[in-house]
Amino acid sequence: xxxxxxxxxxxxxxxxxxxxxxxxxxxxxxxxxxxxxxxxxxxxxxxxxxxxxxxxxxxxxxxxxxxxxxxxxxxxxxxxxxxxxxxxxxxxxxxxxxxxxxxxxxxxxxxxxxxxxxxx
Amino acid sequence: xxxxxxxxxxxxxxxxxxxxxxxxxxxxxxxxxxxxxxxxxxxxxxxxxxxxxxxxxxxxxxxxxxxxxxxxxxxxxxxxxxxxxxxxxxxxxxxxxxxxxxxxxxxxxxxxxxxxxxxxxxxxxxxxxxxxxxxxxxxxxxxxxxxxxxxxxxxxxxxxx
Numbered sequence: 001x002x003x004x005x006x007x008x009x010x011x012x013x014x015x016x017x018x019x020x021x022x023x024x025x026x027x028x029x030x031x032x033x034x035x036x037x038x039x040x041x042x043x044x045x046x047x048x049x050x051x052x053x054x055x056x057x058x059x060x061x062x063x064x065x066x067x068x069x070x071x072x073x074x075x076x077x078x079x080x081x082x083x084x085x086x087x088x089x090x091x092x093x094x095x096x097x098x099x100x101x102x103x104x105x106x107x108x109x110x111x112x113x114x115x116x117x118x119x120x
Numbered sequence: 121x122x123x124x125x126x127x128x129x130x131x132x133x134x135x136x137x138x139x140x141x142x143x144x145x146x147x148x149x150x151x152x153x154x155x156x157x158x159x160x161x162x163x164x165x166x167x168x169x170x171x172x173x174x175x176x177x178x179x180x181x182x183x184x185x186x187x188x189x190x191x192x193x194x195x196x197x198x199x200x201x202x203x204x205x206x207x208x209x210x211x212x213x214x215x216x217x218x219x220x221x222x223x224x225x226x227x228x229x230x231x232x233x234x235x236x237x238x239x240x241x242x243x244x245x246x247x248x249x250x251x252x253x254x255x256x257x258x259x260x261x262x263x264x265x266x267x268x269x270x271x272x273x274x275x276x277x278x279x280x281x
Contacts, residue, residue, distance in 0.1 A: 084226040106218035
């Protein structure tokens with residue numbers, strides 16, 4: 001399987017990748033993108049099995065990315081990872097069809113339980 | 121009407137310990153922290169881009185938080201503390217810590233708040249920053265000790281809204 005990690009922070013992308021490995025998902029191919037626009041290009045070129053995206057990013061944020069994915073008729077599961085977690089954001093994520101909503105800081109255990117249904 | 125949340129010590133602790141991935145002790149300061157001119161100041165704004173809160177951290181603690189997050193050697197944090205300035209890699213890492221600390225302000229029922237920037241010294245503070253520091257609606261003063269990386273002061277002040 002292929003996972004696309006989308007975050008404008010290079011350090012956070014490394015942490016997400018590291019935690020994916022710690023959560024037992026290290027056997028999957030992991031790609032990175034630093035904003036929604038770059039992610040969309042990568043998804044259009046070769047759709048991953050899961051998009052793990054930050055919420056707030058320059059160029060195109062996470063919710064705009066999800067909207068663009070749907071507008072293009074692409075069927076790609078996605079999950080949000082964000083530091084700002086409100087009921088409103090969680091509702092918005094659920095309404096958009098997200099398979100998971102992870103709050104920073106996250107652990108290997110929380111990532112494992114949130115993503116196992118998609119990646120196992 | 122939603123207001124800016126006043127963060128609590130346990131909320132900061134619950135945010136930092138899993139983030140650091142090691143024992144991290146947060147304890148109440150005996151009074152308002154007195155921070156050096158080299159302290160790092162993270163800014164948080166509301167959805168309408170009004171200044172909502174500031175988080176000020178000793179440069180040594182900012183370096184330690186960044187190094188622990190990015191799994192850099194503790195020596196890199198010590199060098200930054202001695203220099204009184206964060207190198208780019210530690211600034212990036214500390215900025216991510218500051219971003220994640222938005223979680224202590226962004227709770228259900230409160231005004232939505234997000235991190236924007238880090239001022240790298242008191243000299244970089246804006247007039248709005250200084251006004252908020254002089255007359256905050258609330259403040260939290262703690263010391264943070266990260267196993268293997270050292271300790272330092274952290275203060276969060278919030279605006280009245």
